[in-house]
Amino acid sequence: MATFDVVKRDAPKARPALSKFSWAWLGVLPFFLFAFMFLIYPSSTIALGSFQDTKTHTFTFQNFAHLLQSPSLIASYWISIKISLITSIGGGIFGFLLAYSAIRGGLPRFMRSSLMTFCGVASNFAGVPLAFAFITLLSPSGVLTGWLKAMGYNPYFHGFQLYNFWGLSIVYMYFQFPLMVLVIAPAIDGLRKEWLEAAENLGASSFQYWRYVAFPILLPAILGTMILLFGNSFGAFATAQALTGGAINLVTIVIGSQLRGDVLGDAGLGYALASGMVVVMVIAITGYTLLQRQTERWLR
Amino acid sequence: MKRGGLVWSWFWMILGILYFFLPLLATFLFSLRAIKGVLSFKAYQNLFVTTDFVTNFSYSLVWAIFTIVVGILIFVPTAYWVRLRVPQFRTAVEFVTLLPFVIPGIVFVFGLVRTFSHPPFLIVNSPALLIAAYTVLSMPYMYRSIDTGLRAIDVQTLTEAAQSLGAGWETILFRIILPNIRVAILNGAFLSFAIVMGEYILAQYLAKPAFAPYMAYLIQQKAYEPAALAVISFALTWGCLGIIQLVGRGSQQAQIAGGH
Amino acid sequence: MTHLKLTNISKEYGGTTVVQDFNLDVEQGEFVSFLGPSGCGKTTTLRMVAGFEKPTSGTITINGQDITNIAPNQRNVGMIFQAYALFPNMTVAQNIGFGMQIHKESKGAIKERVNEMLALINLEKHANKYPFQLSGGQQQRVALARALANRPQVLLLDEPLSALDAKIRVQLRSEIRAIQKKMGITAIFVTHDQEEALSISDRIVVMYEGRIEQVGTPFEVYNFPNTRFVANFVGSLNTADAEVVDPVKGLLSMDGIHFESAEGTKDRKKGDKIKIAIRPERFGFASEQKKANVVDSTIENITFLGSVVRIQLKIGNTKFNMDTFNNPFLELPKIGAIEQVTCSREAVLVLDE
Ligand SMILES: Nc1ncnc2c1ncn2[C@@H]1O[C@H](COP(=O)(O)OP(=O)(O)O)[C@@H](O)[C@H]1O
Ligand SMILES: [Mg+2]
Numbered sequence: 059m060a061t062f063d064v065v066k067r068d069a070p071k072a073r074p075a076l077s078k079f080s081w082a083w084l085g086v087l088p089f090f091l092f093a094f095m096f097l098i099y100p101s102s103t104i105a106l107g108s109f110q111d112t113k114t115h116t117f118t119f120q121n122f123a124h125l126l127q128s129p130s131l132i133a134s135y136w137i138s139i140k141i142s143l144i145t146s147i148g149g150g151i152f153g154f155l156l157a158y159s160a161i162r163g164g165l166p167r168f169m170r171s172s173l174m175t176f177c178g179v180a181s182n183f184a185g186v187p188l189a190f191a192f193i194t195l196l197s198p199s200g201v202l203t204g205w206l207k208a209m210g211y212n213p214y215f216h217g218f219q220l221y222n223f224w225g226l227s228i229v230y231m232y233f234q235f236p237l238m239v240l241v242i243a244p245a246i247d248g249l250r251k252e253w254l255e256a257a258e259n260l261g262a263s264s265f266q267y268w269r270y271v272a273f274p275i276l277l278p279a280i281l282g283t284m285i286l287l288f289g290n291s292f293g294a295f296a297t298a299q300a301l302t303g304g305a306i307n308l309v310t311i312v313i314g315s316q317l318r319g320d321v322l323g324d325a326g327l328g329y330a331l332a333s334g335m336v337v338v339m340v341i342a343i344t345g346y347t348l349l350q351r352q353t354e355r356w357l358r
Numbered sequence: 359m360k361r362g363g364l365v366w367s368w369f370w371m372i373l374g375i376l377y378f379f380l381p382l383l384a385t386f387l388f389s390l391r392a393i394k395g396v397l398s399f400k401a402y403q404n405l406f407v408t409t410d411f412v413t414n415f416s417y418s419l420v421w422a423i424f425t426i427v428v429g430i431l432i433f434v435p436t437a438y439w440v441r442l443r444v445p446q447f448r449t450a451v452e453f454v455t456l457l458p459f460v461i462p463g464i465v466f467v468f469g470l471v472r473t474f475s476h477p478p479f480l481i482v483n484s485p486a487l488l489i490a491a492y493t494v495l496s497m498p499y500m501y502r503s504i505d506t507g508l509r510a511i512d513v514q515t516l517t518e519a520a521q522s523l524g525a526g527w528e529t530i531l532f533r534i535i536l537p538n539i540r541v542a543i544l545n546g547a548f549l550s551f552a553i554v555m556g557e558y559i560l561a562q563y564l565a566k567p568a569f570a571p572y573m574a575y576l577i578q579q580k581a582y583e584p585a586a587l588a589v590i591s592f593a594l595t596w597g598c599l600g601i602i603q604l605v606g607r608g609s610q611q612a613q614i615a616g617g618h
Numbered sequence: 619m620t621h622l623k624l625t626n627i628s629k630e631y632g633g634t635t636v637v638q639d640f641n642l643d644v645e646q647g648e649f650v651s652f653l654g655p656s657g658c659g660k661t662t663t664l665r666m667v668a669g670f671e672k673p674t675s676g677t678i679t680i681n682g683q684d685i686t687n688i689a690p691n692q693r694n695v696g697m698i699f700q701a702y703a704l705f706p707n708m709t710v711a712q713n714i715g716f717g718m719q720i721h722k723e724s725k726g727a728i729k730e731r732v733n734e735m736l737a738l739i740n741l742e743k744h745a746n747k748y749p750f751q752l753s754g755g756q757q758q759r760v761a762l763a764r765a766l767a768n769r770p771q772v773l774l775l776d777e778p779l780s781a782l783d784a785k786i787r788v789q790l791r792s793e794i795r796a797i798q799k800k801m802g803i804t805a806i807f808v809t810h811d812q813e814e815a816l817s818i819s820d821r822i823v824v825m826y827e828g829r830i831e832q833v834g835t836p837f838e839v840y841n842f843p844n845t846r847f848v849a850n851f852v853g854s855l856n857t858a859d860a861e862v863v864d865p866v867k868g869l870l871s872m873d874g875i876h877f878e879s880a881e882g883t884k885d886r887k888k889g890d891k892i893k894i895a896i897r898p899e900r901f902g903f904a905s906e907q908k909k910a911n912v913v914d915s916t917i918e919n920i921t922f923l924g925s926v927v928r929i930q931l932k933i934g935n936t937k938f939n940m941d942t943f944n945n946p947f948l949e950l951p952k953i954g955a956i957e958q959v960t961c962s963r964e965a966v967l968v969l970d971e
Pocket of ligand 2: 660
């Protein structure tokens with residue numbers, strides 16, 4: 059693992075060459091042993107498994123080749139990516155507007171702290187109870203559905219479905235937009251009043267200030283946080299499982315079934331599927347980190 | 359902000375508030391309907407009387423407590439040692455603590471099951487594996503919390519001051535460092551608590567009794583009791599984050615965003 | 619010719635008056651400083667000129683045109699902020715060209731002006747850097763160029779140097795002054811640092827609690843302070859209680875020790891309680907030529923301040939500071955010694971109780 063390369067390379071630097079060898083690094087050994095045993099080793103089992111022939115245990119790219127040849131697995135990636143894109147962009151825009159309204163929108167001050175508290179709770183309120191809350195709200199016999207019916211509008215006559223892609227998107231939004239609010243709020247706080255004044259002073263209208271100053275400054279933070287939301291939704295499992303009972307073709311759901319009983323009929327394929335997820339997550343988190351770094355340079 | 363802006367601000371806020379509260383309100387109202395025609399707390403009563411809620415909830419409590427203890431035992435000395443003696447490991451340690459972010463829960467449990475269900479490590483049925491896994495899951499929050507706490511106090515100076523006064527290692531760690539990062543540890547502990555109490559995937563796939571899988575099971579069996587459970591679960595999340603804000607006086611932002 | 623004119627300006631925030639009865643005429647090309655302690659309303663006044671605050675009453679005109687109610691983005695008044703306020707997402711060149719870009723000027727014209735400005739502030743090499751890659755002093759120079767690139771009618775500077783190191787501060791302030799002179803632009807410079815105000819201004823407006831205390835050249839404000847506040851705030855000052863003994867001769871008594879003052883006791887009566895004020899550097903050790911104000915003093919302490927040596931002495935029961943220029947051949951008295959010190963009649967200022 060890369061991590062251990064870093065450790066090995068760094069270890070000799072622990073002491074200057076003159077002094078005698080130090081045992082100080084032993085202090086972090088328990089941590090690395092723990093992390094290796096329960097995080098890195100199990101994860102690398104999957105990574106290795108995806109490059110191994112199930113029967114012969116020899117090195118192979120076959121698993122990935124099979125993955126690419128399976129329309130239903132490709133579809134599962136596509137659906138996972140689609141739902142993550144939609145909920146990260148939708149949740150990102152909504153969360154940004156909310157955060158901006160609360161921080162710079164001229165609302166009473168307590169609105170801001172209340173919003174932050176709500177978002178802290180909502181971004182953590184996910185999985186089974188969340189799915190159930192939306193079932194009681196929006197299922198055919200749900201509370202809101204009932205109210206809407208009473209008003210003469212049955213959403214189920216207009217193509218609405220809770221247990222499909224769009225229904226799941228609505229549920230995901232519940233933890234997506236609060237996360238956006240929490241992560242983007244410091245960036246909005248970082249917009250300094252002087253920038254608006256300097257822009258006005260140089261002749262810019264409010265729109266021009268937005269167009270040329272505020273928006274470009276916030277853009278990396280907005281994009282970065284949306285990427286974070288993407289990852290947040292891409293790895294989600296419990297909510298989708300509880301809401302659809304596993305009937306939706308997401309990568310996480312497929313991996314869940316594969317884990318319960320080899321539904322793919324090919325262990326290597328399961329590993330490849332899971333490795334693919336990690337690759338997507340690594341790309342997402344790297345993108346987030348880079349954009350976040352850019353934001354910090356600007357807003358410090 | 360101009361008048362039009364203010365109207366929009368209210369519009370978005372109200373939309374957000376509706377999105378936030380409607381599902382909760384619906385669930386709460388639904389949970390009160392266990393007796394036809396009247397609103398009652400019957401569903402909540404049933405939870406305690408006719409279901410295994412208490413048992414499963416207690417299991418989750420035990421997992422959470424063990425997770426917190428193990429987490430503190432591993433991460434406090436590590437973070438302290440990294441700050442004090444081996445700063446060259448900082449990047450590596452931080453990198454490892456953030457790994458759980460890039461490994462989705464389902465992939466993580468997949469790896470655990472495959473790794474620990476055959477020799478040399480046949481421990482897939484041991485509760486220890488579940489607790490270790492929970493500890494990994496809460497690691498980013500626990501470690502970051504503790505590290506933030508350590509940064510706020512000047513570890514180096516405090517330690518040297520204590521040493522110059524003749525304090526030994528236990529004294530330094532337990533009488534000086536720990537009390538000074540109490541708030542940070544509490545913060546991390548409550549985040550871990552919230553994570554474990556709401557976690558579904560690990561307990562489900564490592565086949566251990568716990569709160570969230572039990573709720574998923576109950577949804578298949580009953581109508582009103584799961585609603586009551588959802589309300590309790592929500593209150594629990596709110597309670598944890600409330601306590602974090604209270605002890606941290608709002609200085610630390612609480613967010614978990616895991617286990618969805 | 620009056621260029622910028624503030625007439626009867628006052629500003630209230632929810633009932634508290636923070637600026638009142640502010641009247642000021644600024645000539646074309648003049649460099650005027652607002653000097654006063656923190657919270658005295660300097661920034662507020664400046665922001666009213668820039669248009670960020672509306673005066674509660676009064677008018678502001680530039681070149682005879684009333685701008686009191688014109689939006690800030692229509693005023694063409696350049697503003698420099700204490701914290702630079704450069705746009706972090708733009709390079710130095712883009713920052714400087716921002717105003718012209720907003721005014722839809724041609725690319726060529728923008729480029730030409732930007733280069734001219736870069737040359738003016740000596741940062742040609744840094745045109746494509748971002749603000750976070752520059753030092754504080756460089757950033758403030760870019761802010762100056764950005765404001766000047768718009769060819770503003772008036773330049774407003776709100777404590778532009780207070781975030782900088784002492785060395786850079788001194789260097790940049792003379793740079794600002796040189797550029798302002800070269801471009802012949804009217805400038806208002808806010809500061810709470812009296813040395814800064816004294817060193818670069820054509821005129822200084824000394825403010826206290828929202829009011830103008832005195833307007834004058836640095837020479838006037840320093841040497842002939844109108845009020846006790848000005849005397850105290852501008853330069854350092856020894857003050858002591860005294861009373862008028864002979865209004866015509868300007869004879870004053872401080873606990874029985876007599877001082878003669880060249881100014882302002884004619885409108886007072888014998889026995890009036892007043893304050894005398896003497897600047898530390900106006901004291902000297904008595905030599906035979908000096909006749910007036912020779913008094914005995916006890917040397918209490920001697921502090922070496924670099925170019926100046928500060929001697930603390932006691933005259934009667936009152937402590938005074940005396941400053942003398944340092945030189946290697948200076949013969950300093952012993953602590954505890956009794957020495958005669960003196961100051962001229964002009965050095966003794968009379969302030970109201
Ligand atoms: N927006 C505002 N609301 C209320 N009071 C203000 C506001 N801005 C400034 N003040 C008050 O006006 C007074 C003058 O402030 P300011 O002009 O910033 O002083 P200076 O720049 O001389 O330090 C201060 O007492 C300040 O508290
Ligand atoms: Mg000010």
